[in-house]
Amino acid sequence: MTTALLTGSASGIGSCVKARLEKSGCRVIGVDLKNADISADLSTKDGRATAISQALELSDGSIDIMVLAAGLGGHLEDGQLVAKVNYFGAIALLDGLKDALAKAKGRCVVISSNSAQMHMDPNNDFVRAMLEGSEEEAMAVIGDSHAALIYGNSKHALARGVRRRAAEWGQLGIQLNAIAPGMTETPMFRGAADHPEIGKSVDAIPIPQNRYADPDEIAGVIEFMLSDAAAYMQGSIIYVDGGTDAQLRPDAF
DSSP states (O other): OOOEEEEEETTTHHHHHHHHHTTEEETTEEEESSSSSEEEEESSSSHHHHHHHHHHHHHOOSSSEEEOOOOOOOOOSSSSHIIIIIIIHHHHHHHHTTOOOOOOOEEEEOOOOGGGTOOOOTTOOHHHHHHHTOHHHHHHHTTTTOHHHHHHHHHHHHHHHHHHHHHHHHHHTTTEEEEEEEBBSHHHHHHHSSSTTHHHHHHOOOOTOOOOOOOOHHHHHHHHHGGGGTTTTOOOEEESSSTHHHHHTTTTT
């Protein structure tokens, strides 16, 4: 039986991915704060260590599929918390479970965001501190910055973290890619959309298709990215955002 490890399994896109994987016959090991096989707080080093050790135990050290869907939104006050979960939590699980994926010649999809390239300076101090791997330095740089400033930076750094690992992981037989969804009707998105201030910025983002995505639509693309039909993809960042990125950056790709 195919074994899948899925963070953020209890809600949003993660819960839709879980349903699709289970329907296809996978054994899914879910990771979330609660209502999951592994209860772990990925904002802490201890929580990440717990998630990794229990995942290795439950999978017998061999993971066929991994989807990292856990994340926090830009409507929160605490920018440090968002960076801890969105970047450092995801990277810790990527690196901590690499050998288990290599053993199975597994496939991994990481959830980034189309906001990762919105008005982004790729050399800014936030991104640099995250990519350099020092969580303590990154927290010092972030300071008391609001999550609205940190969310896109964390997802930008995460996408680059995936790209930087793609060559080595490909040599190990691991397929590694990321998806960059646009605005998707999840509890996290709703928190931003309904925020009295952040919601104004959300409303200003253009969507050529004139609608938000259903989370199962994003899960469907993730399911494809994990399938044999996508076996030649490596280090790709796939935008699924109703055309937002194309409208904002028509000459960049």
